Amino acid sequence: MAEITLKGLAHSYSKSPSSHSDYAIRQMDHVWHQGGAYALLGPSGCGKSTLLNIISGLLEPSEGDVLFDGHRVNELPPEERNIAQVFQFPVIYDTMTVYDNLAFPLRNMNTPEYKVDPKVREIADILDLTPLLSRKAKNLTADEKQKVSMGRGLVRDDVSAILFDEPLTVIDPQLKWKLRRKLKEIHERFNITMIYVTHDQLEASTFADKIAVMYDGQVVQFGTPRELFEKPAHTFVGYFIGSPGMNFMSVSHQAGKVMFGELPLPVNEAVSRSVAAAGSSNIKLGIRPEFITVSQTPEANSVPIEVVNLQDLGTYSLLSFTLNGQLFKARLPEGHAPVGDAAHAVFSDQHIALYVDEYLVEIGHE
């Protein structure tokens, strides 16, 4: 059982990092509370696996501290940290039976056999591995193997956290949800901190209570799936979460108007004032595809758009259009009136988000 704290943590693979780009993980502070189910979400190469390996002790951070329940563990190797890790590709000991695989960590700690047996059987029972106990681990299917590698983490009584490094990559789609449910079940039953690395937002939001979105070596937002959707704290979160992601417009404030290139945007007073007050050359307005309404005729505060195409995705239609030469996506509800090549769009005022230097700035609504 542990609360994992990252204090001023940074990591670089180069020996003498000089610029930002030398860092795989840029300086960050973060707390993973005991018993939480967390996901670490981000694209490939954003540093999420590096972060996971620092937590598990496979990597020593170049700067900052890793604390387990307040104790500094930077130098402790993984075997002394009481964590378990499940890797992208199932790691099993080929020549051993499933039983011996599960017993392996216990036997390595010289646990007497009479204590090993009930524990192995208990875990096998939870993971539905009991019928397979006497099988050679080599001949199992990928999902069974992944359960075995998870089981090796669970048999130890002292495990305080389980780290998952994209554990469902090699699992058949129809078995993924089953395994994910199993993870949830285990989380509820054992009250273990779980950190789950993935690049799949669906996987992250079904598994985790809170998601840390990583981008370019930093955690750009840490929140519930709902928060990530409704209030993306960073343009990357807006773009990465949701399907499709948020639309962004680079805007400026000229002569009392919010300009998207040459086009004045019909936004309300609050937005306009916030843009004017931003004081940066990197100002973006974001709007989710869900909050754009499209009609054939001009309406109040609408802008003229050029429709590119309309895809019917079953429960909704996805409209691609250009405005001021930039491509936008809008989600239209089922049964929406057809639109021609030229149409008009309205950006819902209360759902427009303002980003200054890529970070969310609250709009002072009155």
Place this chain on the structure above:
Amino acid sequence: MNNKVLNNRAWLLVLPMLVLVAFSAIIPLMTVVNYSVQDVLGPNARFFTGTEWFHSILNDASLRNAFVRQILFSLTILAIQVPLGIGIALIMPKRGWQASAVLILITLPLLIPWNVVGSIWQIFTRGDIGLMGWGLRELGINYNITRNAGDAWATIILMDVWHWTPLVAMLCYSGLRSIPEAYYQAARIDRASKWAIFRYIQLPKLTNVLVIAVLLRFMHSFMIYAEPFVLTGGGPGSSTTFLSQSLATMAIGQQDLGPSAAFSIIYFLVILLVSWVFYTTIMHMQKDKNPHGGA
């Protein structure tokens, strides 16, 4: 469970390969078979002898002794080279220029032709000008490969170990490199000892390359010819005369084509048999022993 479609036309697809194999292996082998059952005295004088040559070969005491020596030799070098090769592969550097340097150094003996290896060692072990022979003599050790059968044996084995352990080491090295890092990381988290990592991760992952290494080394060593021939000439006496040398003496030295053809076939069948037994044993060991039943 067998829903495979039977279609004999598929044999046609195998035909080109069959033709190739026929010319490379079957037809040459058949000429040997042809000789082995005849006594050829001249272009127009040949007699069918049946299994007579085979009987005489199998009852030849000197060949039996050569056979025993051959088995002993192959088993000895396997027992040394396989563990040694694994050991070397385990301590070889994993990356950087050191890895390349060690790889090149270790491969050098493999690039030397057989009879050159024999010559190198022949000179190396000479008491007057050879470093090893001279050194041992200076240390007061009575070392002489032309007089002492034990010395000759030890030297041939040492020579073979020097020449061929690199092959085993390289195969094992490539096998070790192909083990994903996650295995070692998982083992650390499971608190596995170094020995456990070797026993349960490295060795199992090496099985396939080891099968190849052992088969290659067995076949190679069972056919060894040039190196001992140059080094000791089969002596002292016939203490280091192996099968291939007996065969060469019989076929080329004495022109006994019939008996040597029979000998070749027996030789070939022995290698085939041992390799097959070995291969099936290993493959059988890898199978799931108890796929059903409880733990």
